[in-house]
Amino acid sequence: MTRDERRVVSPWNIANVLTVLRLALVPFFVVCLFLPGTGWRYAALGVFGVASITDHLDGELARRYHLITDFGKIADPIADKALTGAALVSLSILNELPWWVTVVILGRELGITLLRFIVIRHGVIPASYGGKVKTVLQIAAIVLYLLPDMPDVIRWVAMGAALVVTVVTGVDYVIRAIRLRQVAKRARAE
Incomplete structure (x- = not known):
């Protein structure tokens, strides 16, 4: 067994925090999207953009710094699907998709x-x-x-x-x- 295989990685690491942040941003994104006005639309776009960037960052950090955890393996795809799913459903409710x-x-x-x-x-x-x-x-x-x-x-x-x-x-x-x-x-x- 190598040293990395023996090392226990805490679920409280930056990669998992970014995953949880992405999940937490989903309701804010949806609220901004449903509020009237162009400014709120750009706010929704900004929240979606930040959340999407965390999707790339959390995986990159987890691989680079060996922060891969069972929690991350489960939470990351859930957060991804929550973000894109909320966007698609919201756009359909708004009759735009x-x-x-x-x-x-x-x-x-x-x-x-x-x-x-x-x-x-x-x-x-x-x-x-x-x-x-x-x-x-x-x-x-x-x-x-x-x-x-x-x-x-x-x-x-x-x-x-x-x-x-x-x-x-x-x-x-x-x-x-x-x-x-x-x-x-x-x-x-x-």
Whole structure:
């Protein structure tokens, strides 16, 4: 066992604090988004931007300084889904984003989360590069929807790209889960 494997990392570290901060910013983002006026819209955009930056920062800090914890592994994806989910649902409630887009994206997110829990006894399905691209595209598309007076065609192209990558990476996760389960069955049989 290496020294790093023996080292116990406290859940009270900067990476996890940033994750909790992101989760705590979600209600403030939603409130700002529903308040009338362009100023509040920019405030919502600012809160969403800060929360999105913490998504990148917490992971970077956790990896660089070996601050990865079980709490972080669970809380980080929850905070991510809470932020993007709140944005998508809010934009649909405001009739700025069709509900079917929100349903497809959130359905994929919930489905893959459940799939990961189902196959966890066989192994962990790590985040893929495509999953990271999906997150960046979703955030970029949401930012464009939050910007007042953004041309609809630009918003639709960005959200369309996010939607396609979301669905494709969802299919990829299903394939990876099936393969993981098959490998685990073969290993048990041997």
